[in-house]
Amino acid sequence: MSSTTAPPAVQRPLTGTAAVKAVRKRLSGSLASVLVIAIGVMWTIPTFGLFINSFRSKEDAATTGWWVFFLHPSFSLSGYDQVLTSQGGLIIPLVNSLAITIPATIIPIFVASMAGYSLAWMRFRGSDAIFFALFALQVVPLQMALVPLQQYYVHGLQIAGVTILPSPGVNGTLTQIWLSHTMFSLPLAVFLLHNFIAQLPSSLIEAARVDGASHLRIFRSIVLPLSMPAIASFSIFQFLWVWNDLLVAKTFGGSNPDMQPVTARMQSLVGSYGAHQELLAPAGFLTIVIPLIVFLSLQRYFVRGLLAGSVKG
Amino acid sequence: MATAYLLMASSTAGQAATTLLGVIEAVGGFIAILVIVFFVAGRATGRLQKPIAVVICLGPALFLVTLGLIIPAITTINNSLKNQQFLGQLDTQYIGFKNYTYAFTDPTTQQTILRTVLWLLIVPAAAVAVGLLVALLVDRMKYSSVPKTMIFLPTAISFVGAAVIWSYVYNYVTPSQPQTGLLSEIVMKLGWSNPPNWLITAPTNTFLEMVIMIWIQAGFAMVVLGAALKAIPDEVIESARLDGAEGFTLFRTVQIPMIRNTLVVVLTTVMITTLKVFDIVFTINNGNFDTDVLARQMYADMFVTSQVSRGSALAVILFLAVTPLVFYNIRQLRRERETR
Numbered sequence: 158m159s160s161t162t163a164p165p166a167v168q169r170p171l172t173g174t175a176a177v178k179a180v181r182k183r184l185s186g187s188l189a190s191v192l193v194i195a196i197g198v199m200w201t202i203p204t205f206g207l208f209i210n211s212f213r214s215k216e217d218a219a220t221t222g223w224w225v226f227f228l229h230p231s232f233s234l235s236g237y238d239q240v241l242t243s244q245g246g247l248i249i250p251l252v253n254s255l256a257i258t259i260p261a262t263i264i265p266i267f268v269a270s271m272a273g274y275s276l277a278w279m280r281f282r283g284s285d286a287i288f289f290a291l292f293a294l295q296v297v298p299l300q301m302a303l304v305p306l307q308q309y310y311v312h313g314l315q316i317a318g319v320t321i322l323p324s325p326g327v328n329g330t331l332t333q334i335w336l337s338h339t340m341f342s343l344p345l346a347v348f349l350l351h352n353f354i355a356q357l358p359s360s361l362i363e364a365a366r367v368d369g370a371s372h373l374r375i376f377r378s379i380v381l382p383l384s385m386p387a388i389a390s391f392s393i394f395q396f397l398w399v400w401n402d403l404l405v406a407k408t409f410g411g412s413n414p415d416m417q418p419v420t421a422r423m424q425s426l427v428g429s430y431g432a433h434q435e436l437l438a439p440a441g442f443l444t445i446v447i448p449l450i451v452f453l454s455l456q457r458y459f460v461r462g463l464l465a466g467s468v469k470g
Numbered sequence: 471m472a473t474a475y476l477l478m479a480s481s482t483a484g485q486a487a488t489t490l491l492g493v494i495e496a497v498g499g500f501i502a503i504l505v506i507v508f509f510v511a512g513r514a515t516g517r518l519q520k521p522i523a524v525v526i527c528l529g530p531a532l533f534l535v536t537l538g539l540i541i542p543a544i545t546t547i548n549n550s551l552k553n554q555q556f557l558g559q560l561d562t563q564y565i566g567f568k569n570y571t572y573a574f575t576d577p578t579t580q581q582t583i584l585r586t587v588l589w590l591l592i593v594p595a596a597a598v599a600v601g602l603l604v605a606l607l608v609d610r611m612k613y614s615s616v617p618k619t620m621i622f623l624p625t626a627i628s629f630v631g632a633a634v635i636w637s638y639v640y641n642y643v644t645p646s647q648p649q650t651g652l653l654s655e656i657v658m659k660l661g662w663s664n665p666p667n668w669l670i671t672a673p674t675n676t677f678l679e680m681v682i683m684i685w686i687q688a689g690f691a692m693v694v695l696g697a698a699l700k701a702i703p704d705e706v707i708e709s710a711r712l713d714g715a716e717g718f719t720l721f722r723t724v725q726i727p728m729i730r731n732t733l734v735v736v737l738t739t740v741m742i743t744t745l746k747v748f749d750i751v752f753t754i755n756n757g758n759f760d761t762d763v764l765a766r767q768m769y770a771d772m773f774v775t776s777q778v779s780r781g782s783a784l785a786v787i788l789f790l791a792v793t794p795l796v797f798y799n800i801r802q803l804r805r806e807r808e809t810r
Contacts (some may be wrong), residue, residue: 170565196604197617200624203635210638222650223638254484256493263497267504272531279524296796297539298746300765301785304549304557304772305542314541331492335711340538343531371510372523380777401628403749408773418631424753427634441634445627452626464697
């Protein structure tokens with residue numbers, strides 16, 4: 158409740174301490190605004206600088222700071238042209254990022270919502286324990302899984318020299334990146350979707366059961382459509398997470414440039430000191446623009462998921 | 471020249487089309503399999519109906535986490551007790567806790583661990599402080615969505631993208647030349663005529679890399695803490711105001727105690743993310759110039775310098791550090807749900 162929203166209770170001019178208080182209140186209100194705007198600007202300037210630099214010519218960007226643009230405006234699309242069309246440009250990495258992100262978002266949605274539904278509505282012995290165990294698996298950092306999982310993709314699952322599961326034969330394809338992201342996402346995904354599905358009105362599901370609908374039918378025709386808000390939240394999470402990931406892509410995509418997503422390509426651009434410095438700004442901006450669009454247009458769902466995942470449960 | 475250019479463009483388009491077609495095939499195939507399984511299993515009736523449904527719905531998830539998390543975690547713990555050097559090496563032996571002793575006694579690794587602890591102490595506290603400050607300030611403000619979005623925006627930016635963005639801030643140019651890095655420009659305008667080459671000067675570089683992480687995480691803290699502040703009932707704030715609590719007093723005696731749980735959860739969540747920080751350090755200077763952290767050295771041990779077991783030991787150390795934080799969060803979440 159701020160001073161601006163509360164209607165003034167007293168109409169006559171304030172005097173003495175009351176006046177001092179009112180003035181201080183008003184001042185602290187505008188001081189707060191100034192401070193917030195200052196922090197907001199501080200937080201935006203680095204990105205803004207990259208954006209400006211991406212539209213300057215190679216020479217300008219290499220010899221002067223981006224702020225010079227406002228004194229001597231110069232405009233050039235050559236950076237974008239080179240990034241988009243040259244060999245080793247960003248087109249293929251951008252396509253790869255999409256090719257990695259879309260399946261790695263869609264597959265976990267189905268796997269996790271099915272699991273969430275069965276744990277919430279098909280009560281059986283141990284369902285609570287399984288739910289808790291799945292959730293608790295969040296403690297396993299994906300770093301722990303990298304080497305063994307890579308070995309599995311190459312050699313299959315072996316225990317004491319005995320092959321228990323043969324290699325899935327996906328080594329060197331995008332499939333192993335999809336699979337890995339799916340596996341790593343499941344603890345959080347099942348948790349988020351289960352919590353939402355468990356809160357669907359039981360009368361709805363009971364009624365469908367009375368009408369003779371099977372579990373699978375209920376899932377398909379009632380649970381899945383009604384869970385769309387939770388699915389939207391999770392999808393944005395997963396989309397941003399996979400698009401922005403570097404470690405999984407580097408580990409399971411290897412050094413194969415045909416499978417590199419933009420993050421891996423950018424990382425090697427930054428790393429190759431000076432070789433393509435001039436491309437860094439346009440390439441960097443292209444890398445962040447898609448998640449930014451997704452984020453800005455679906456921020457509401459993202460925040461909802463964030464709150465459900467980290468505070469509310 | 472022109473034909474070569476066209477040829478290349480068409481080959482790029484061809485490659486892109488092939489990749490995307492593969493995606494459509496994969497997703498389509500996955501959904502088709504689901505539909506078929508649902509159709510076939512949907513014909514089952516009677517006593518078997520429920521068990522079949524349970525297996526179909528829960529099976530894939532359990533299979534995937536077993537294969538992707540449980541077995542690998544056990545394997546990594548096992549690996550950390552061996553002397554495996556490169557991937558796929560067969561003639562390995564158990565050497566007890568030597569890899570762990572090494573991690574804590576080797577000077578370089580010791581430095582890495584210490585640096586990770588420093589990250590862990592500074593980044594979450596700073597990110598939460600900024601987030602809390604903004605959340606408190608905008609809590610009493612009308613038009614706050616624009617600055618809030620500006621602060622929240624970095625959440626959507628990858629660590630690699632953030633590293634690129636900040637490389638234009640930390641860029642170093644000889645002081646006699648026009649500056650291209652914002653930081654150098656600012657400190658030189660303020661009168662420091664000879665700033666260091668930021669990213670290769672230890673220990674400054676570590677702190678500058680921390681700034682990037684704080685920049686990313688502050689928005690998350692702001693949003694979650696802002697929601698918690700908003701959830702404090704108006705009556706509580708009003709009655710505290712009537713009792714004369716204003717500004718900082720209100721903040722210290724009413725608002726902070728009421729969002730304490732959320733505050734701790736946000737802090738631990740940022741801690742967990744910070745412990746695993748890899749991309750920023752890896753991208754900016756690959757852990758050189760005294761910037762290495764646990765997750766980066768672990769990656770190098772495993773995949774670059776052929777010390778799989780040592781890397782596994784670091785992964786287990788990471789796991790042991792994360793575990794209490796996660797369990798604390800889970801307990802907090804459960805408690806909060808019970809009170810509702």
